[in-house]
Amino acid sequence: MTRTLQHPEPPLYTANEPKGFKTLKFDVWAFGTVVIAALIAMPIFWVVGLALNSSGDIWAHLVDTVLARLALTTVLLMAGVGFGTFVLGTGTAWLVTMCRFPGKRIFEWAMLIPMAVPAYVIAYVYTDLLEYSGPVQGLIRETFGFTNGSQYWFFEIRSLGGAITMMTLVLYPYVYLLARAAFLEQSICVLEASRTLGKGPWESFFKVALPLARPSIAVGVSLVMMETLNDFGTVDFFAVATFTAGIFDVWLNMNSPSGAAQLACMMLLFVIVLIALERYGRRKQKFHNTTTHNRALPGFKLSAPWAALAFLACAVPVALGFGVPAWVLGSYALNFYEETLAADFWTFTFNSLLLAGLAAAITIVLGVFLAYSLRLGQVRWINGVTRFAALGYAVPGAVLAIGILMYLGWLDNTIDGWARGHIGISTGLIFSGTVIAVTFGYVVRFLSLSFGSVESGLAKITANMDGAARTLGAGPMSTLKRIHLPMLKGSIMTAALLVFVDCMKELPMTVVLRPFNFETLATFVHQYASDELLPEAALAALAIVAAGIIPVVLLSITIAHARAGHTQHVDAAPQHIPTPVQEVSP
């Protein structure tokens, strides 16, 4: 080539001077990511460490006595709820996406409503209705003139079967949501091809649609099972001996933290399996999407009897999962709201709002930090660290609660010991049993929620936006502030809301980590319901359900706006160059 220029002068910058992009030795983003990941991982490390370091006799005792039973019950519960939500979620998703019957348009979003009810609330309601002293059995006795329970058979709601039913009723929307999305993404041409090749609607469903939707359904079911494993309120109330119940029993009644930690570790094995299942599903999702463009789904027109059946199949879960509990709680609240208010309802509400708000704000800040640090992609291993930090959602609250309690206890003792030794004063417990402890628990568990939302929001912004801002003189921080945050406003609001509502509903960690005599709406309802005083707590339960409605409404709006055949209005620059699809946590 033509070389008209002579050799350049010596460089102004040398290797020893501070350098810019990607080469900083000390990098705020990498450092921050590691600190956050370490903080988030601490409870789990503590549980594992405690389990490994304890003497073996408790473990041997546990193995001899309860372990097999706990494991079996847990597996049965998870399998039952998994199967139930699979049938209910996939079936209703197929009906509302592919069939035409009265009410289909409403059911498209109405199927989600039971999501608003926490499993423990629905468990309290149905126990209240269906137990021996409840109105249903009372009516039966009155109608048939029975005088006691031995004269007729009635199922026991407070049982494993009952727990499976309760959780299925409020968790099936997870499967519904993912299965529905998968069915919508399937090109209708694939189904039409199947029909022209001589397969009937049923056969097309089982041979084509269901296998194509399998990865999404696997993700949905694995999320359901994680929720099941996390549940504390229902199994505690129903006295179903799962790992969660076992952990609290060994810990509090047998007074053995290390035994509880060992059970918690067993539980983590379940978690690993579930994460693997979820990851498998998400990996396959990318390849099972057959569509290029959605066409409006023509839908199978159902004849009257079939349409009636389809209507019932959709209406019954909504009625049982939301209608009945809302009605029962509503009528109780009307009659007993004075008792609830007298029990300091407003303080509990304030406590709930305070904790949830605090946790939502912190998770958003950390989530944005992690997701943006990952986007900057300065150091390769950051990816792994971030993913690890985002695993909290899979770890059951009971396990996190033990870990946090032990960790903060150790921290308090260490600080106290140091202070006594050096300053001669006792600091006592600084973190344990404080609002900080509960908030920490929430952040560990729900960080993945905000991280996932922010990350998927960021993934929709092309890398060229960053490049444009950087070449126009904005540094990474300034780019985040001027470009990404304004564009991410929606994702961030959604994420904050999701975290907020989940914190409002959270029970196991709140019960364990809260300050003495500190009640939130959730702990109050749990306490009263356990004492058979559900009517007196109905208003508080209703408040939790009302908060739970918010994300359901958000999801419904998204669904209504993004029907197949319509593209969502995206208020963004032309995005010719697709950004790489990133793995997104729920």
Added chain:
Amino acid sequence: MTTGLMMERIRHAFGATEVLKDVSIVAEAGKLTCLLGPSGCGKTTLLRLAAGLEKVQDGQIYLQGRMVGDGKTGLCLAPEKRGIGLMFQDYALFPHLNVYENIAFGIRNLTPERRTWIDAGLERMGVAKHRNSYPHVLSGGQQQRVALLRALAPEPEILLLDEPFSGLDVTRRAQVREDTLNFLKECGVAVLMVTHDPEEAMFMADHIVVMKSGKVVQAGTPVQTYFHPVSAFVAELFGAMNHFEGVVEKGQLETPFGAFPIPSIPDGEPAQVLVRMEGINVSLDAHHTVPSTCRTTTGHVVDTYLLGRSSHLHIRVPRTPGQGLSDDNEIILHVRVPGVMKPEPGATVTVWADPKQVFAFALS
């Protein structure tokens, strides 16, 4: 002090794929340098390296004589500290900012002079009435002009353009290209532009750097590149060509137009002669007299295609002049002539080649 951009011995790999193999280029101040090559030849990567959006793995980058990237020491000055402007292929306008805010984004100190500059630029580019509009309501051409103004607004020392016209439809492209060129010339900024369109490169560039599979194969003025291609690859960038292959004998290669001298290739070596489609002249007069410097032959029209501004002819000629036509000894020439020329199939024509449009290369 050296001005402009200078990239020295750049190597770059994504994983195991080496996309740049020892590339050196210079984009001088006040000039427009074009990186020309097929997609995947590494030209966009080179641009991103210059901007600092990719970290240099091997080689050095100098801006205005100052080293900004060095593979050996790991030096890589942040893009925001380089004083370069980059216009993306997809424009990458910020969707949440309006036209004016987009353009002003990179200006640190929005002085009255800069405001005047923006206003003048908006006026000059015909987007003044859209100053408060958001990017999604603009047409592709308007977005392109806003993106150009935005890249120039901070007064960069060098402007990088990544396929700046590829997003525009063909009918608008020529006009936007001309406007852009005039505007850039007025600004006097050093420009490094990436394109795969040879016509665009010819039109815009003061200096063309042709790249192929991560290597620079030729660098020079548009005239040099067009009339003195160093390889068949460079020659063929400007359109498909007529190939004649054979073995060099007595420093010459036989073609339908007669023997062409190939002094650079020794006797007995395989070689090829390439003739541009537009480098072949056709006369419907079978006995047309041609300039003495040109070699001529007679052929028969096979097909004609009217393309609008030019006509495309397929002409059958004997492999070696003077021999009669026989099936295994004939060649179909592809010829582009300006204007309308539509002889009947089978018509006898005189064909001769413009020696400036004939290139000989060794056959590897």
